[in-house]
Amino acid sequence: MDFEPKTLQENWAEVLAAALMVLALVVSMLLRNVLFGYITIVLAGLIAGRIYYIKRFSQPILPSILIIIGFLLGYLIGGFWGSRFGILLFFGASFVISYYLHLKKIIVIFKSEKFIK
Amino acid sequence: MVSFTELWHRCKDNFRFSQQELVGIIAIAIASAFIFSFRDWGAETFDLALGMRNLILTLIVIFISLFFRLSLQKVNSLFDGFKAEFKTFWVGIVIALVLAFITNGRFPIILAGVMITSFMVKLRLGEFRYGHSYQINGVIAFWGIIGNLILALLFALGLYLFPENYFFHKGLLFNIIMAWCAMLPLPQLDGLSIFWGWRMLYYIAIGVVVVFTVLLISQNVIGLIVAWILAIIAGIVNWLVMSEV
Numbered sequence: 001m002d003f004e005p006k007t008l009q010e011n012w013a014e015v016l017a018a019a020l021m022v023l024a025l026v027v028s029m030l031l032r033n034v035l036f037g038y039i040t041i042v043l044a045g046l047i048a049g050r051i052y053y054i055k056r057f058s059q060p061i062l063p064s065i066l067i068i069i070g071f072l073l074g075y076l077i078g079g080f081w082g083s084r085f086g087i088l089l090f091f092g093a094s095f096v097i098s099y100y101l102h103l104k105k106i107i108v109i110f111k112s113e114k115f116i117k
Numbered sequence: 118m119v120s121f122t123e124l125w126h127r128c129k130d131n132f133r134f135s136q137q138e139l140v141g142i143i144a145i146a147i148a149s150a151f152i153f154s155f156r157d158w159g160a161e162t163f164d165l166a167l168g169m170r171n172l173i174l175t176l177i178v179i180f181i182s183l184f185f186r187l188s189l190q191k192v193n194s195l196f197d198g199f200k201a202e203f204k205t206f207w208v209g210i211v212i213a214l215v216l217a218f219i220t221n222g223r224f225p226i227i228l229a230g231v232m233i234t235s236f237m238v239k240l241r242l243g244e245f246r247y248g249h250s251y252q253i254n255g256v257i258a259f260w261g262i263i264g265n266l267i268l269a270l271l272f273a274l275g276l277y278l279f280p281e282n283y284f285f286h287k288g289l290l291f292n293i294i295m296a297w298c299a300m301l302p303l304p305q306l307d308g309l310s311i312f313w314g315w316r317m318l319y320y321i322a323i324g325v326v327v328v329f330t331v332l333l334i335s336q337n338v339i340g341l342i343v344a345w346i347l348a349i350i351a352g353i354v355n356w357l358v359m360s361e362v
Contacts (some may be wrong), residue, residue, distance in 0.1 A: 027215060036218040043211045050207070108137055110204045114249070115236040 013063030017070030024074030034082040038090050041075060045091040048072075049098025054109060119196060127195040127240065134187075134203075141205030142183050145229050148210045150176040153291055155222025157283075171283060178272075178288045182295065183229070186264035190232050193260045197253050198240035206230040206305040227295050231305050232257055255314020258299075258307035259322055265296040266329050270348055273333045277341055289333060296326050 008015060024044075031037040048068045055064040072091055079087050101107045119127070134142070154175040158168030187203055194201035209228025216224055234257060236249040272288030279285060300322060302312040311319045332344040 027219065030219045031215075033218065040211075040215050040218060043214065047208055047211060107140075110137065110202075110233075112202050112204075112233045113235045115238055116200055117238050 021074035025078040028078030045094030053102040152217040189264040199234040258310035
């Protein structure tokens with residue numbers, strides 16, 4: 001069986017997910033204050049909900065999900081200072097809230113017109 | 118160059134802040150006020166009253182700075198026949214907050230957003246190179262940085278007249294840092310608009326921001342006087358050049 005090395009163009013999603021996993025790991029380990037850690041994961045959940053709303057109809061959707069899960073996994077692994085269940089809960093709640101707010105058009109995606117008559 | 122009357126009417130018809138712009142400005146102001154007043158909640162022990170006072174003063178500074186900067190960009194864009202809308206960099210706000218949490222407020226940054234311009238068909242009729250121009254887009258973005266430097270000059274003057282005043286100190290610090298952060302050539306920041314729109318202007322902008330930072334942060338009389346003289350000369354030159362265009 002031959003294993004051909006993949007180019008970055010073919011596995012960009014995995015590389016980005018790994019990079020974000022490392023970033024999230026570093027951030028969660030540096031955030032010693034539990035409250036700040038929870039606030040950060042809530043903000044991350046809000047951003048993730050927004051990204052999922054933007055990409056929800058695009059194909060394939062797996063790269064976006066992979067990247068979000070990579071970040072969450074890294075944050076959970078580095079979550080020594082607080083409760084990992086709490087991190088998961090806050091992320092999930094803020095993800096759902098953000099997605100709902102975007103769905104109901106309470107928060108909108110920026111759109112500008114190219115020209116105005 | 119359009120006349121003042123024409124510019125007045127353009128502003129009367131088109132100078133507005135949309136709801137999504139206002140939501141973005143409020144979010145940036147609250148987050149940035151928290152970041153910039155992070156270390157001002159008491160010297161030895163936590164002091165809620167002092168912290169709230171500093172937070173509110175910082176919030177006022179940031180609202181003044183944001184509205185002045187964005188208004189200057191919008192007026193300048195209408196002058197050239199474009200409509201400018203502010204796009205908030207939401208991920209930038211989160212990055213700035215997380216950085217403040219990690220560094221305990223020692224490294225405050227602000228990644229606000231970018232002005233997106235729309236070409237106004239009627240207002241551009243008869244203008245040189247009718248159509249959307251990335252160069253003008255870059256100039257409009259540059260005016261945001263100029264707005265920050267103008268406010269930094271005013272706050273520096275206030276700080277000179279009232280030393281140790283928290284309001285003027287935060288105003289100076291916020292506007293200098295915002296000018297620097299806006300210069301970064303990242304997506305969703307004004308720096309990238311200037312970089313791609315007019316490369317020479319980007320290098321000039323870096324020089325201008327460096328010079329004014331050195332002159333104003335030094336907090337001495339000579340630096341302040343030189344900064345004001347340079348600013349007045351630049352304003353006169355800009356007015357003379359624009360009157361010939």
